[in-house]
Amino acid sequence: MDYDKLLELSTELGYKLMSSGAEIYRVEESIYRLLRAYGLEEPQVFAIPNALIVSVTTPQGHPITRMRRIPGHGTDIELLERCNALCRRLCVQTPPLEEAQAQVDGLSGRTHVYRASQILLGHAIGTAFFAPLFGGGLRDVLCASLCGLTVGVCVLYGKKFMGSNAFFRTAICSAVGSLLALILVRLGVGADVDVVTISALMALVPGVALTNAMREIMAGDMISGLSRTAEALLTGTAIALGAGAGLAIGRIL
Amino acid sequence: MEILHGYLLPCASAFLACLGFTFIFNVYGVGKLICCLGSSLGWLVYLLGGKSIFAAFLAAVAIGTYSEIMARVRRCPATSYLLIALLPLVPGGGVYYAMSYCVQGNRALFFDTLLNTVGIAAALAVGAMVASSLFRTLFPRLPRITRK
Numbered sequence: 001m002d003y004d005k006l007l008e009l010s011t012e013l014g015y016k017l018m019s020s021g022a023e024i025y026r027v028e029e030s031i032y033r034l035l036r037a038y039g040l041e042e043p044q045v046f047a048i049p050n051a052l053i054v055s056v057t058t059p060q061g062h063p064i065t066r067m068r069r070i071p072g073h074g075t076d077i078e079l080l081e082r083c084n085a086l087c088r089r090l091c092v093q094t095p096p097l098e099e100a101q102a103q104v105d106g107l108s109g110r111t112h113v114y115r116a117s118q119i120l121l122g123h124a125i126g127t128a129f130f131a132p133l134f135g136g137g138l139r140d141v142l143c144a145s146l147c148g149l150t151v152g153v154c155v156l157y158g159k160k161f162m163g164s165n166a167f168f169r170t171a172i173c174s175a176v177g178s179l180l181a182l183i184l185v186r187l188g189v190g191a192d193v194d195v196v197t198i199s200a201l202m203a204l205v206p207g208v209a210l211t212n213a214m215r216e217i218m219a220g221d222m223i224s225g226l227s228r229t230a231e232a233l234l235t236g237t238a239i240a241l242g243a244g245a246g247l248a249i250g251r252i253l
Numbered sequence: 254m255e256i257l258h259g260y261l262l263p264c265a266s267a268f269l270a271c272l273g274f275t276f277i278f279n280v281y282g283v284g285k286l287i288c289c290l291g292s293s294l295g296w297l298v299y300l301l302g303g304k305s306i307f308a309a310f311l312a313a314v315a316i317g318t319y320s321e322i323m324a325r326v327r328r329c330p331a332t333s334y335l336l337i338a339l340l341p342l343v344p345g346g347g348v349y350y351a352m353s354y355c356v357q358g359n360r361a362l363f364f365d366t367l368l369n370t371v372g373i374a375a376a377l378a379v380g381a382m383v384a385s386s387l388f389r390t391l392f393p394r395l396p397r398i399t400r401k
Contacts, residue, residue, distance in 0.1 A: 021332075022330065022332070023332060026330065026332075074278075075278045075279075075336065076278070076279045077278050077279055077280045077281075077284065077333040077336075077337075078279045078280065078281045078284075079279070080330060080332070080333060081284070081329045081330065081333060084329065084330050085328070085329075088328075112279070112281045113279060114276050114279060118276050119276050119277055121273075121276060122272075122273045122274065122275070122276025122277045123273065123276075123277065124273070125269060125270075125272060125273030125276075126270050126271070126272070126273020126274045126276075126277065127270075127273065128269075128270075128273070129266045129267070129268075129269040129270035129272075129273065130266075130270050130341065130345075132262065132263060132266040133263055133266055133267060133270065133296070133341055134346055194349065194350070194353070197349060198345055198346045198349045201345060201349065202270075202340070202343075202345050203274075203277065205340075205343050205345040205348070206343075207336070207339060207340045207343035207345075208278075208336050208340075210343065210374060210377075210378060211335060211336055211339055211377075211378065211381065212332075212336070213378070214378030214379070214381065214382055215332070215381075215382065215385075218382040218386060236348050239345075239348060239349075239352075240348055240349070240351070240352035240355075241352075243349060243352055243353075244352050244353075244355070244356050247353070247356065248356065
C-alpha cells in the first residue's frame with residue numbers, strides 16, 4: 001500500500017472536517033478510525049483549531065508525518081455531515097486509495113451551498129424573528145429585519161474593505177447595525193431601540209463559538225476549548241464596543 | 254388566547270428565527286426542520302421554567318437530549334442540531350444591556366447584568382454538555398448493520 005497516498009487522503013479529509021467547523025475530538029477520532037481501517041497499527045493524530053498533524057509509521061518502520069494549517073473558517077453543517085458520512089463509509093468499505101481520494105476531493109464540489117441572496121434572506125428572517133423573543137412588536141420585527149439585512153451585507157462583503165481582523169470587523173458590523181437601529185427608531189419606524197439592536201446583532205453573537213468551546217472542554221481538549229472561549233469573549237467584547245460606539249454616534253447626531 | 258400569546262407565538266418565532274440561521278450555517282434538507290423544532294422546544298422549556306438561569310439550564314438539557322436523539326436517528330453529528338437550536342437562548346440581550354449600562358456609567362446594574370449573562374451562558378453550556386454526556390454513556394450507539 002502507498003502510505004504517502006493514505007496520509008494525503010486522511011489529512012485532506014481531516015482538513016475538510018476542520019474547515020466545516022467540526023469539533024477537535026471528531027476530527028481526531030475520524031482520522032484515527034480511517035487509518036486503523038486501512039490497517040495501520042498506531043496512527044497519531046493531533047489537532048488544534050488552526051493546525052492538524054497526522055503521523056503514521058509504515059510496517060517497514062518508516063515514520064511519515066503531514067501537517068496542515070487550517071485557515072479561519074465558518075460553520076458549514078452540510079459539508080460536516082457529508083464528511084462524517086463519507087468517513088464512516090470509507091472505514092467500512094475501505095475502497096482502493098485512488099477511489100477514496102476521488103471521493104474526498106469530490107466532497108466540496110458536490111455539497112449544496114446557498115447563494116449569497118439566500119444567505120442574506122436568512123440574515124433578514126433570522127434577525128427579524130428574534131425581535132418577538134425579546135418582547136418586540138410588529139414594527140420592531142420590520143426594523144430588525146432591515147438592520148439584520150444590513151449587518152448581513154457587512155458580514156458577507158465587508159472582508160474586502162475592513163481587512164482580515166475579525167475583532168475589528170465584528171465591531172464595525174455591530175456599530176453599523178446599532179446605528180441603523182437607532183436611526184430607524186428616531187424616524188418612528190421602530191418602537192424600542194434596545195429590542196431592535198439586540199435582534200439585529202444576533203447574527204454576530206458568538207453562540208456557536210461558545211457552544212463549541214464547552215464541547216471541547218468537556219471532551220478534554222483544553223487548548224481548543226480555551227482558545228474558542230477566548231474567541232467567544234473577544235467577539236462579545238467587539239459587539240459591545242461596536243454597539244456602544246454606534247449608540248454614541250447616534251446620540252451626537 | 255393566553256397560551257397562544259404566551260407560548261405558541263414565541264415558539265413559532267424561535268422556529269422562524271432558526272430557519273433564517275439555517276441558511277447562514279448551510280443546513281440543508283430535513284436537518285433544517287430538526288434544527289428549527291429543536292429551538293422551539295428549547296424556547297418552550299425556557300418559558301415554562303420562568304426565564305431564569307435555571308430555566309436556561311433545563312432548556313439546554315432538553316435541546317441536548319433532543320439533538321443526541323436526532324443524531325442517532327439520522328446518523329449525523331449532534332453538533333449541527335445543537336449549535337443552531339441553542340442560538341435563541343444565547344444571551345445576546347444580556348451583553349447588550351450590560352454594555353448599555355456601562356456606557357451610562359451605572360456600575361451596579363452593569364455588574365448585575367453582566368453576571369446574569371455569564372450565568373446564563375454557563376448554564377447553557379453545562380446543560381447541553383450534561384445532556385449529551387449522559388446520553389452518550391447510557392446509549393453508546395445504535396446497533397449498526399455491518400457490510401463486508
